[in-house]
Amino acid sequence: MTLLDKLFGVRCRLCGERGATRLGPVPVTHAGEFHVKEFTLLHCCHCDVVYLDPLPTSADLKLLYEDSEQFTDAHYTDPIQVEKILDYYSTALRNLKLLPGARVRLLEVGAGLAWVSRASKAVSPDTMTLAQDVSGECAKHCPWVDRYFVGTLDALPERGPYQLISLTHVIEHLADPVAMLRSLADLLTPDGKIFITAPFRPAEWNPAHGAAPWMNYSYLHVPAHISYFSRRWFEQSERLTGLKVIHWDSTHEDGQAFELVLGKI
Numbered sequence: 618m619t620l621l622d623k624l625f626g627v628r629c630r631l632c633g634e635r636g637a638t639r640l641g642p643v644p645v646t647h648a649g650e651f652h653v654k655e656f657t658l659l660h661c662c663h664c665d666v667v668y669l670d671p672l673p674t675s676a677d678l679k680l681l682y683e684d685s686e687q688f689t690d691a692h693y694t695d696p697i698q699v700e701k702i703l704d705y706y707s708t709a710l711r712n713l714k715l716l717p718g719a720r721v722r723l724l725e726v727g728a729g730l731a732w733v734s735r736a737s738k739a740v741s742p743d744t745m746t747l748a749q750d751v752s753g754e755c756a757k758h759c760p761w762v763d764r765y766f767v768g769t770l771d772a773l774p775e776r777g778p779y780q781l782i783s784l785t786h787v788i789e790h791l792a793d794p795v796a797m798l799r800s801l802a803d804l805l806t807p808d809g810k811i812f813i814t815a816p817f818r819p820a821e822w823n824p825a826h827g828a829a830p831w832m833n834y835s836y837l838h839v840p841a842h843i844s845y846f847s848r849r850w851f852e853q854s855e856r857l858t859g860l861k862v863i864h865w866d867s868t869h870e871d872g873q874a875f876e877l878v879l880g881k882i
Contacts, residue, residue: 632850640667664850678792706785713810722744723781863879
């Protein structure tokens with residue numbers, strides 16, 4: 618650590634400003650032979666993001682998302698849990714008016730089991746759904762998706778534009794969230810919306826509490842969850858992404874998860 622780091626904080630990986638401070642070490646929670654085995658949580662006072670340091674390697678991310686199964690446990694298969702998930706997304710689609718008019722074109726990024734596509738078909742059956750994921754694990758198990766594309770977003774053949782793009786519990790996994798959001802903005806209609814859900818932080822946590830409350834946080838997935846975002850970061854990033862905050866709600870799951878809608882500036 619340099620003298621500048623000690624005096625003014627580490628330069629934040631997310632916003633580039635000095636002011637990131639160490640909260641404490643966190644254990645690896647995923648099984649696997651990862652290249653990086655020791656991680657620390659940092660918090661930036663400028664953008665209010667909590668993030669994992671160091672950044673997982675590309676090989677470790679490939680191991681997590683392309684070379685392993687992710688959707689086999691009861692959280693994704695139990696009928697009662699599935700009903701709760703679909704009810705949440707159906708309610709959000711209606712209340713946030715994310716399906717305007719007929720034959721809305723929806724792109725679901727990092728789709729997995731494509732919950733938003735499934736809920737959209739239930740709310741508005743003529744929604745045109747395209748799901749994208751780097752893993753093909755769920756591609757054959759989502760009949761509610763009109764087309765399931767396995768590959769990276771930049772290889773997506775259908776370039777839109779889309780009235781709705783969703784990232785549900787995806788953005789926290791991204792090594793370069795600004796680049797992703799900028800790419801999605803290019804795929805969006807002028808009045809289109811991007812719907813995001815993600816982990817926020819442990820209930821009633823603040824930086825003075827350090828890393829201890831995170832040890833019992835159900836969304837502490839190391840090294841899968843790279844960043845825990847804030848409204849401030851999305852607002853500060855508008856110039857870089859071309860997207861503005863339309864809706865923010867960090868009260869979900871007793872303040873442990875957030876819901877966000879972005880639109881073009």
